[in-house]
Amino acid sequence: MKEEKRKDWKSKVHEVIYGTHTPAGRLFDLLLLALIVYSVIIVMLESVPRIDEEYHNFLNISEWVVTALFTIEYILRIITINKPKKYIFSFFGVVDLLSTIPKYLSLFLVGSQFITAFRILRLLRIFRILKLVRFVGESNNLIRALNSSKTKIFVFVFFVVIISVILGTVMYIVEGPQNGYESIPHSIYWTIVTLTTVGYGDISPQTPLGQFIATMIMIIGYGIIAVPTGIVSAEYASGMAKGESLDKGRACPECGSEVLQQDAHYCRQCGHKLSED
Amino acid sequence: MKEEKRKDWKSKVHEVIYGTHTPAGRLFDLLLLALIVYSVIIVMLESVPRIDEEYHNFLNISEWVVTALFTIEYILRIITINKPKKYIFSFFGVVDLLSTIPKYLSLFLVGSQFITAFRILRLLRIFRILKLVRFVGESNNLIRALNSSKTKIFVFVFFVVIISVILGTVMYIVEGPQNGYESIPHSIYWTIVTLTTVGYGDISPQTPLGQFIATMIMIIGYGIIAVPTGIVSAEYASGMAKGESLDKGRACPECGSEVLQQDAHYCRQCGHKLSED
Amino acid sequence: MKEEKRKDWKSKVHEVIYGTHTPAGRLFDLLLLALIVYSVIIVMLESVPRIDEEYHNFLNISEWVVTALFTIEYILRIITINKPKKYIFSFFGVVDLLSTIPKYLSLFLVGSQFITAFRILRLLRIFRILKLVRFVGESNNLIRALNSSKTKIFVFVFFVVIISVILGTVMYIVEGPQNGYESIPHSIYWTIVTLTTVGYGDISPQTPLGQFIATMIMIIGYGIIAVPTGIVSAEYASGMAKGESLDKGRACPECGSEVLQQDAHYCRQCGHKLSED
């Protein structure tokens, strides 16, 4: 009986923390989102010297309160789930842990608290939390497009790196340290700044020959920028054409991973049989 | 009888101000366009110190004359329309009001007259005024494409913001205030400047590690820039394929909103029966 | 008889100057191309102070020789064509005239000789001269794509200008002259530098609020850059799909305009009956 009760207690908390169907679950999720945004803003403001000087105590205490709440949440998530290991080593499990640890570390290591800004990754839950079926669809489509063009993008980046090494070396030989191209790696950095059309201007060619080569690099970059655009566009368009049915915002009660397909009967991560809802 | 006359007077003015069919209506619209362009140029020139010093009186009087004319036009628009509230709270109603108020405010608040530059938004009437059916079609197509890719673009911006916060924090930790990355928000600003390939160069990485990460960010930005291009292209192309029949430049006499479909019999905003013309 | 002879002489010269079929015609065209490239390089080198000092006489004489040759060619073109007016007011007619006049003007107006660099426009003849049927096809395709997306691009530029005026004004109010935003036109210049992702960095936002707005502008620019890409891509793709048969490098003997369609029997400009060849 007692065992049953405990199970009951656990399943209720599970419903609130992982579920998005009950009013309590939604409220919890919205509060969590607000807390995440709040805590990220706190971390950012802490890094602004002028603000940190004036409000140091307030920011510090806020940080500790948020960290405490996140720690409690993390422990509850582990306790109430059936397969804790799956959760702990999942993407969100790692993010949740990394959202709390740096603050504790900051007691020993000054500066490490800024790593807590990474807890903004927790915001990715927003898609599941707000039951944004359409949004999940959109982002899945994006991720799928990027996923299926993975090898193409690898090949592309590989070529860009080779081209950059060669052009960077040429520019190093042509311009040399006296014109700001201090070393080959530094020259390669400049080449990529130019190829990607970012163009900081912290270094720029000074000799006529260097400027001529730079001109060539820019026109090459013009052609090159067309390649990933073409790849992603094509993949995205073909992904749109397929159009799959998507998420209803459910989470597997066994491992906590999201259920993506509407017609899924088993969790794609752990194989747990999903109840109809 | 008198009531009828007044109505008659109102409907005539309505025809001139809102209509684009009668010669008087077209003339009014063209004069209005010229006045808008003239007044925006005046505001701009006022902000150039050298010009303002020399021609201050001329510019100031010009401004007041234009503002007076716009005020009269605004009052006439309200009087002659059947449902003034609809107009007042419509996009153009708010723009028309904002085109006159700042100048009056400038009597009390120095500097607020520059806000009148926003009256350039009134130029958007150009599409209706010049009966540019084709142009309206084009801009509708653009707006439709942007509209239907709204959620996609939201998801995209959401990801960009999250990536920027993380990369900005990393760069703040790596480079730090001594290299110009004064705070995390400042670092995030730099990250977006880099990701979007703008690259001012007001801040740029100084350490080799920072330059290496910057290189990664640029290549990521390369891939990321492909995403909105792909989205808008696909939407635009699919919008082109649909091809709808469009505007004849009519305005609803009831609420003043534009009639977009050629075969519309009722105003899509207020349901008023439209006369054939 | 004499009249006939003169006509004969004229038609022979016409064949050499306008035609690309006879060996003499081809040789003339290739020499002309070489001369154009040579003269443009001369003009460029003249503007480099160090080179101009050393080789001033050589460059100056070269220029005068080229100008004399171009003048003779221009006169011959007028004499040998049937409808000289058509030629004189055609695109190439105006370019040919502008290629000679500035040098004569430079006798009175110092500096005007640099305008002769515009004679590079004469290089556009290259497509007809080299009988580059495929190339003409490509460039026609490009021109057609740009042509049919004219109104779309007008609408786009119109929106960009309106957005730039508004955002420029906002930045002027936020940052002000003390941060380098000297006037509203200057601010608009900065906005377009940012929107187009050029980002010189000669001016950049200094206040946190300004940097935040700049960030927004960049992300908007990201979306905006997708629009012309989408438009031109779509037009270009649809142009490719149509695929028309093209130029054999003929020129109308009457007005000198190029014959674009292979199966043309009459000049599309002046209606002159074309001989089969």
Added chain:
Amino acid sequence: MKEEKRKDWKSKVHEVIYGTHTPAGRLFDLLLLALIVYSVIIVMLESVPRIDEEYHNFLNISEWVVTALFTIEYILRIITINKPKKYIFSFFGVVDLLSTIPKYLSLFLVGSQFITAFRILRLLRIFRILKLVRFVGESNNLIRALNSSKTKIFVFVFFVVIISVILGTVMYIVEGPQNGYESIPHSIYWTIVTLTTVGYGDISPQTPLGQFIATMIMIIGYGIIAVPTGIVSAEYASGMAKGESLDKGRACPECGSEVLQQDAHYCRQCGHKLSED
């Protein structure tokens, strides 16, 4: 008999060096890749003054060892192949030679050792070595897309150059040497920096008229950047549609060129009959 033995020895070495099927062949290739990456990093580090000072001897000896190994490999490649001339004048043959010579040259010519960074081109073997059929497919697709849009890109670059010369001249006349536009070639360099949206900011327009023209150039650049994107996208998409069967990582035993089509029975370079494997 002896002749046969020698042939045997040669064919075995050939299998190790050129083949990717035997374990020895794969091991050799992986070691080679590691050596290439290692040697490129060494060359880069040598160019960093701080690192070179401290580790000069180590870097120099490393370089000599790598160069010796590459020389041995190059000689073996020539000896073991049937048609050495084909290999020597092939792309990889030239690259392999250029990977060793500069180091020997550095004994006489200080600085020439940096050219050895070009040996990164050897990394292109990675596609064949790792039997990355899919990757070869991807890169072939890329190359094919770029190949079939060659003339289009030529026409495009031709137009960009003409536009740049004209706009560069205009900016030289408007801004002049006193504002940093030192000569017409320098001005053209700036124009291309602007057109490609790189925007270093080492030179930027100072006069209002110059800034206005720069604004025009940027908006033109916006439209122009759409052109190569459209071209490459279209070609890439149509290339994807065709979808050919590709490489199994074989090399012709006769001339060493790669066998690209899976169903090839004869080497496409030298006509040598290929054995089934």
